[in-house]
Amino acid sequence: MSDVFAALADETRRALLDRLFNKNGQSLTELHHGLAMSRQAVAKHLHILETANLVSVHWQGREKLHYLNPVPLGDIVHRWVGKFEEVRIEALSDFKQQMESASNPSKNSKPQEKRHARK
Amino acid sequence: MSDVFAALADETRRALLDRLFNKNGQSLTELHHGLAMSRQAVAKHLHILETANLVSVHWQGREKLHYLNPVPLGDIVHRWVGKFEEVRIEALSDFKQQMESASNPSKNSKPQEKRHARK
DNA sequence: TTGACATGCAACCAATTAGTTGCATATAGA
């Protein structure tokens, strides 16, 4: 679970998934093309995606082809995000209500500026 | 976007969101209770959740109450995961097909063990 | 068989992260 979120937390890795979305089954060299980093850096990113099970590979001769695996994304939604989504509408109104009609409107931000005169 | 995924990539932070799911509007001290780390560590985690907009706060006297904000989760689903989910069924069959009916079944894993005899 | 190409492994480095401790400031209440 952490693996999937951590894998998705990196812009480069999301870009790689996007590229696979547009053209599935690309090799490392192909995916590396146009990216401003070394091939090894890309290989590392792909390995992280592989470990998170977001990408599966298939060796074809000397080429390692990468395929998108959307299953973990579905898992995230259904096993984790969905839970919070379920109460989205309710939570939104609750939230707004709590924020706005709080006991004392004038205290609605930080207390008094805590000036840290650590001089 | 990265902020949200990065925030969710940590088990402690997901646990904090879970606790807020069960009881919304808790203070730092309350959320810290029972966790095996310092109060400041928890404060840092909460700040990360706040930055990712997953948690909103409301000051009440000397207490800082934390509220779950499910909006970014919805954004993730709709703006990112959904795209891949859309093709899930298709991709699944595609994927299976590609994996199984690949040109040469006997080459379906790593080439030859590359024994790195770097001795 | 011999290059050229595709990939992997390992060592290294800088920046970030997750945690700590110490102390300062704000508020509540006796």
Add this chain to the structure above:
DNA sequence: TCTATATGCAACTAATTGGTTGCATGTCAA
């Protein structure tokens, strides 16, 4: 007004991360 409670800020540290370079191995094709 004094004390306990709630929080914040800063400095420090160890581990992780994202990147590099160098080189070894495996495969294809002339």
